[in-house]
Amino acid sequence: MPTVVPVKFSYAARELWFDWSGSGAQEGDHVICQTERGQEIGLAIADARKVTADELTDRIGEAELKCVLRVATPEDLDRAERLAQLSDDALPVFRRFAAEENLEMKPVGVEYLFDGEKVVCYFSADERVDFRQLVRDLSHELHQRIDMRQIGVREVAAVIGGYGHCGQELCCRRFGLSFEPVSIRMAKEQDLPLNSTKISGACGRLMCCLRYEFEAYKDFKGRAPKRNAVIETPLGTGKIVEYNTPKEEVSIRLENGKIVRIPLCDMTASDAARKKSEEFNCACRPDSVTREVLERLDSPDVQMALAELDRENGLIENDEPEINPDLFVKTPRTRRIRASRVSERAQDDAAETPSATTTSRRRRRHQAEDNETLQDDFSRTPHPTDTQKPKADRREKQRPAGKRFKKEAVVEEVPQEEGTRRVKRTRRPGDRGGIRQQSIQSESQEKRVRRPRRQHVAQESSPSEEQQNGTSRRRHHRGDRNLRKAEGENDSNV
Numbered sequence: 379m380p381t382v383v384p385v386k387f388s389y390a391a392r393e394l395w396f397d398w399s400g401s402g403a404q405e406g407d408h409v410i411c412q413t414e415r416g417q418e419i420g421l422a423i424a425d426a427r428k429v430t431a432d433e434l435t436d437r438i439g440e441a442e443l444k445c446v447l448r449v450a451t452p453e454d455l456d457r458a459e460r461l462a463q464l465s466d467d468a469l470p471v472f473r474r475f476a477a478e479e480n481l482e483m484k485p486v487g488v489e490y491l492f493d494g495e496k497v498v499c500y501f502s503a504d505e506r507v508d509f510r511q512l513v514r515d516l517s518h519e520l521h522q523r524i525d526m527r528q529i530g531v532r533e534v535a536a537v538i539g540g541y542g543h544c545g546q547e548l549c550c551r552r553f554g555l556s557f558e559p560v561s562i563r564m565a566k567e568q569d570l571p572l573n574s575t576k577i578s579g580a581c582g583r584l585m586c587c588l589r590y591e592f593e594a595y596k597d598f599k600g601r602a603p604k605r606n607a608v609i610e611t612p613l614g615t616g617k618i619v620e621y622n623t624p625k626e627e628v629s630i631r632l633e634n635g636k637i638v639r640i641p642l643c644d645m646t647a648s649d650a651a652r653k654k655s656e657e658f659n660c661a662c663r664p665d666s667v668t669r670e671v672l673e674r675l676d677s678p679d680v681q682m683a684l685a686e687l688d689r690e691n692g693l694i695e696n697d698e699p700e701i702n703p704d705l706f707v708k709t710p711r712t713r714r715i716r717a718s719r720v721s722e723r724a725q726d727d728a729a730e731t732p733s734a735t736t737t738s739r740r741r742r743r744h745q746a747e748d749n750e751t752l753q754d755d756f757s758r759t760p761h762p763t764d765t766q767k768p769k770a771d772r773r774e775k776q777r778p779a780g781k782r783f784k785k786e787a788v789v790e791e792v793p794q795e796e797g798t799r800r801v802k803r804t805r806r807p808g809d810r811g812g813i814r815q816q817s818i819q820s821e822s823q824e825k826r827v828r829r830p831r832r833q834h835v836a837q838e839s840s841p842s843e844e845q846q847n848g849t850s851r852r853r854h855h856r857g858d859r860n861l862r863k864a865e866g867e868n869d870s871n872v
Contacts, residue, residue, distance in 0.1 A: 379428045383446060385411055385420040389489055389500055389529075391536045391550065391557065395437055397445040398426040408450035408458075410492065415525075417493040419450060419458050454492075461490040468520055472499055475515045483507050486534055496523035502534050532557050535581040542579060542587075549586045560584040564592045567599070569621070591623075598623045602642050603663045610648070610666040613683050630667070636679055644671045 383403050384393040396411050403409045407422045434443070450458070468488040476485055483503040490497055497520060501507075509526055516524045529537070536550035550557070565577050565588055579585040602621065603609065609616045609630050619637065620629035627639045645664035647655075655662035672680055688694045 379430060380434060380443065381426050381428050382434070382443070383409075383422050383426040384424050385409060385446070386423050387418060387420045389487060389498075389537055391533050393423055394420075395429075395434070395443065397443050399445045401446040401448060403446055403449055408455065410447045410450055410454060412444050412447055415498070416491050416495050417447070419454065419492045458492065461492065461494075464490050468497065471519055472516065475512055475519070476501070479509075479512050479515075481507055481509060481512065483509070484534075486529065486537060490522075496525050498525045498527055500527050500529055500537070502529055502531060530557075531581040532583060532586075535579065540580045542585070543576070544587075548580060550581075557586070558589055560586060560588050564588045567592060568595045568623075595623050598626060598642075600661060601663070602626075602628055603645075603665060607663075607665065609645075612667075612669045612672060612687065613680075616667075634683070636683075638672070638675060638677060638680060640667055640671060640675075644674075 381398040382395040383398045383401075385396055386393045396409075401409065403422045403426065405422055405425050408419055409422055410417055410419055429437075465488045468490075469485065472488055473485045476483055482505065483501045486500040486502055488497060488499050497516075499516065507528075513524045513526060532550060535548055539551045540548050542548055546552070560583070562572070562584070565572060565584070568588070568591060570577055570588075577584060577588065599621070603618050605618050605621075607618045609618065611630070611632065614633040616630040616632045616638075618628055619631045621627075622629070622639065626642045628642060628645070629637050629639050631637050642664070644667070646666050646668060647662050647664045648666050651665045652662055669684070672684060685694065
């Protein structure tokens with residue numbers, strides 16, 4: 379059985395096996411190996427171990443197993459550092475010549491081999507590229523033998539590195555496994571959205587991790603009930619609506635709309651399901667859930683539903699539990715008292731004294747007299763022949779018309795029954811039957827009732843001396859004018 383040690387190189391997608399051959403290389407050592415291109419320096423990523431002939435054949439096929447020459451010395455490490463600096467300086471030259479030649483390629487890197495025999499230029503391209511002139515220019519500029527190597531987009535991502543959607547380092551860079559084909563069927567089997575931006579990696583191809591869990595999803599769906607399958611439960615029939623493959627759980631929607639998650643291992647298969655699997659020679663899928671499984675669920679809704687089911691079946695007595703009155707304390711409800719009510723209560727308290735009682739009685743008596751006087755004034759309507767009219771009526775006539783009533787007011791006589799006085803009603807355009815006038819009078823009456831003024835009522839009830847004097851003056855003025863007119867006629871006759 380050969381002893382091999384895995385070694386990782388800079389521009390290799392995965393580690394390569396080399397014959398240990400007593401070199402003493404251990405994990406983490408830099409080693410010098412003999413490859414098909416010459417001597418190269420790499421990193422041992424594991425200790426040496428023995429493998430069988432079958433494992434070796436599966437790994438390298440018919441290729442020859444190369445050996446490890448030695449563990450890298452300090453001088454070898456210094457030389458590798460200088461070659462790495464030359465490789466970094468040669469990459470801009472490679473890109474500049476590729477752009478000048480207008481070649482459809484993407485330069486990836488330049489590597490100086492450890493023995494210095496040649497320089498390897500890595501690039502990626504979708505189609506075959508004629509780079510003969512590019513090789514001549516690079517050889518003339520770098521003074522080295524040039525070897526062009528085309529790699530795929532997945533290998534480019536493995537060489538450059540980066541981070542994926544999960545926030546971890548790219549799988550091809552971290553694991554260095556062989557690239558296996560990935561199809562869109564794997565994404566469908568795992569119920570992933572068929573969106574290219576979500577299932578594609580940094581390289582633009584389908585993510586390599588789609589293949590890692592494909593077998594687990596395929597195995598779980600082969601054992602679990604199919605979607606929309608009918609499941610028998612103590613709470614009625616349910617339907618499979620969702621899978622949770624990492625936890626191996628299925629989501630069941632019950633008749634009341636509640637969704638419960640049941641582990642696949644807790645579900646059972648009925649006799650009808652077993653008989654069907656034997657007839658069609660297929661896997662037996664569970665199709666029922668027992669009561670013990672539902673009782674183990676940490677769901678208050680399910681527990682209440684089971685208790686209600688037992689109550690309907692008569693297993694639980696429907697007795698209301700006794701309530702201890704000491705557990706509940708009723709606090710009296712406090713009512714908010716307005717400030718006006720507080721003042722009224724204070725007045726009532728103060729009115730309990732004899733002096734306050736007499737004062738309040740006098741106030742009530744005066745208010746009753748004022749109210750009776752106001753009611754008599756408003757009920758009495760002036761006669762059209764009267765020369766004196768209340769001030770309220772004159773004020774209403776002098777009031778200018780509003781925006782809506784720009785026309786002149788129309789005064790019409792309202793027919794009354796015999797034996798009653800005729801009342802004039804002032805109507806304005808848009809006023810139906812003097813409703814506006816009546817509303818104004820009622821509002822003014824309410825205001826006067828609230829704040830009675832005795833002097834004003836007295837003035838309205840009897841005409842003042844000044845009004846009487848003014849009337850007499852107008853009469854004397856008319857008499858003087860008639861006398862003057864008569865004297866003028868006499869003069870003209872003479």
